Each structure stands twice: as C-alpha cells, then as structure tokens.
Amino acid sequence: MLRLQGVSKTFGPGTAGAVDALHGIDLDVGRHEFVSLVGRSGCGKSTLLRLIAGLIPPTAGTVSVADEVVTGPREDVGLMFQRPALFPWRTVLENVLFPVEILGGTSDAHLDRARALLDMVGLGGFEHRRPKALSGGMQQRAALCRALVHDPDILLMDEPFAALDALTREELSQELQRIWLETTKTIVLVTHSITEAVTLSDRVVTLTPRPGRIGSVQPIDASRPRSENSPELADHAERVRRELIGDPVPPDEQSTSRPDRE
Numbered sequence: 001m002l003r004l005q006g007v008s009k010t011f012g013p014g015t016a017g018a019v020d021a022l023h024g025i026d027l028d029v030g031r032h033e034f035v036s037l038v039g040r041s042g043c044g045k046s047t048l049l050r051l052i053a054g055l056i057p058p059t060a061g062t063v064s065v066a067d068e069v070v071t072g073p074r075e076d077v078g079l080m081f082q083r084p085a086l087f088p089w090r091t092v093l094e095n096v097l098f099p100v101e102i103l104g105g106t107s108d109a110h111l112d113r114a115r116a117l118l119d120m121v122g123l124g125g126f127e128h129r130r131p132k133a134l135s136g137g138m139q140q141r142a143a144l145c146r147a148l149v150h151d152p153d154i155l156l157m158d159e160p161f162a163a164l165d166a167l168t169r170e171e172l173s174q175e176l177q178r179i180w181l182e183t184t185k186t187i188v189l190v191t192h193s194i195t196e197a198v199t200l201s202d203r204v205v206t207l208t209p210r211p212g213r214i215g216s217v218q219p220i221d222a223s224r225p226r227s228e229n230s231p232e233l234a235d236h237a238e239r240v241r242r243e244l245i246g247d248p249v250p251p252d253e254q255s256t257s258r259p260d261r262e
C-alpha cells in the first residue's frame with residue numbers, strides 16, 4: 001500500500017544551515033496495516049509523515065502509494081494533526097465536509113457519511129455547533145471525522161492525541177482501534193507514547209536522530225482488541241523503550257565505569 005525506498009530529506013540543501021532530517025529510509029506498509037513511528041524529538045517523524053502525505057518532496061528516494069509515486073497530496077490519503085485546526089466560522093458538519101468540498105463538491109452521500117462519522121465518535125447532535133462550543137477532545141473527534149470523510153485508504157496521524165488529557169487520549173485511542181478493526185484502512189501514526197504505539201500497532205518503527213534513520217522495526221503480535229494495560233503488551237513496550245533509550249547500565253557495572261569520579 002505504501003512504499004518508501006531510499007528516502008532522504010535535507011532542508012536547505014547546499015546552504016550553511018542545511019538540516020539532514022532523514023536518511024535512507026526503506027519501509028513497506030501493507031494494506032490494513034497499523035504502523036507507528038516513535039523516536040526522540042527532532043528525529044524526523046513529522047518530516048516522514050509530510051513526505052508520505054506529499055506535502056514536501058524527498059531530496060532522494062521515492063515514496064509510493066498503491067504503486068504510484070507520490071508527487072503531491074492525494075485523495076486516497078487522509079491527514080490528522082496534533083491540533084484539530086477547525087475553521088472557527090464553520091459549523092462542525094461544515095468542517096468535517098471541508099475535504100470533500102476541496103476535492104470537488106459535497107453530495108448527499110458525503111453528507112450522510114459525515115453525519116454517520118459524527119454519530120460514531122459521539123458527536124451526533126453537535127453538527128451545527130461552532131468549534132468553540134466543543135471541548136478539545138470533541139474538536140479532535142471532529143478532526144478525525146474530517147480526516148475520514150472522503151474514505152481514504154490511508155490515514156496519516158501526527159501525534160493526534162498529544163494535546164488531550166490522559167483519559168480522553170485513551171478513549172480516542174480505543175475509538176481509533178475500533179475504526180481500524182472495522183475498516184480496511186492503513187494507518188501510520190506518529191506518537192511519543194510507547195504505550196499508545198504498542199497498543200494500536202502491528203509494527204512499531206523506531207527512528208534514530210540526526211539524520212533520522214530506521215533503528216528497529218518491532219512486530220507487536222498480541223491479540224486484539226487490546227487495552228493499554230494489557231500484560232501481553234508490557235514486554236513489547238519494554239523492548240521499544242530499550243531501543244529508544246538504550247539498555248540501562250547494570251548496577252554492578254555502574255560502580256566501575258565512572259573513572260572520572262575516582
């Protein structure tokens with residue numbers, strides 16, 4: 001469904017301030033696969049997602065969706081960001097319908113789909129409210145409906161729950177799992193939460209910084225549906241954590257490995 005081949009990205013190439021954000025990324029994501037990207041701040045996760053979305057071009061390599069090289073934003077790819085970015089002057093329903101307006105016009109079928117999505121995420125009855133009448137979690141639910149309204153095959157999500165309180169974040173994460181289980185969507189999620197990544201994903205990809213490279217790809221072979229506190233996931237989470245922070249130094253080595261203190 002999605003293929004990255006030798007993808008590199010340098011911002012400001014050839015200038016003194018050039019930033020090598022990503023280098024030599026190879027990754028295949030299958031249809032109806034859920035893949036999370038995790039890594040330290042600045043390791044290139046958002047850049048990778050923007051490349052897949054066709055919002056920026058790679059400096060080298062290719063990004064393909066459904067065997068077509070990505071050269072710009074595509075109709076079969078939906079996007080969701082950390083902030084809902086709803087238009088304040090539009091109603092919730094009008095916000096949700098925005099992508100289909102841009103893509104060529106709203107039909108009755110789109111209207112039905114938008115209402116069904118709003119019902120599904122518990123926003124039925126809020127269609128005609130303005131975003132400011134909604135809580136942060138409700139706004140993010142509306143943004144999820146907006147990302148799904150044109151029924152994209154691929155959903156790209158950049159820390160979609162990071163700005164929410166812990167309970168709302170967990171609720172929305174469960175909702176996302178349900179949507180994914182009920183559809184055949186391919187999802188790529190950028191998150192700082194290892195728990196979220198192992199709970200939702202088929203595979204967790206860790207990125208190492210400067211420039212961003214793939215550090216590891218870890219399959220999460222636990223049964224579904226999963227909950228965040230499932231004991232089955234603890235080992236997976238620990239493995240991802242170790243990958244990101246490195247193995248802790250064993251206590252008996254700590255006392256002999258600090259010659260600077262002697």
Ligand SMILES: Nc1ncnc2c1ncn2[C@@H]1O[C@H](COP(=O)(O)OP(=O)(O)OP(=O)(O)O)[C@@H](O)[C@H]1O
Nearest residue numbers: 011012019021039040041042043044045046047048
């Ligand atoms: N438009 C840009 N121009 C120049 N440098 C950029 C641009 N966008 C990103 N970068 C740089 O590319 C690197 C990767 O940034 P990116 O935002 O992809 O990281 P990230 O892993 O998503 O970080 P975070 O977890 O903090 O959101 C950083 O060094 C960043 O400063």
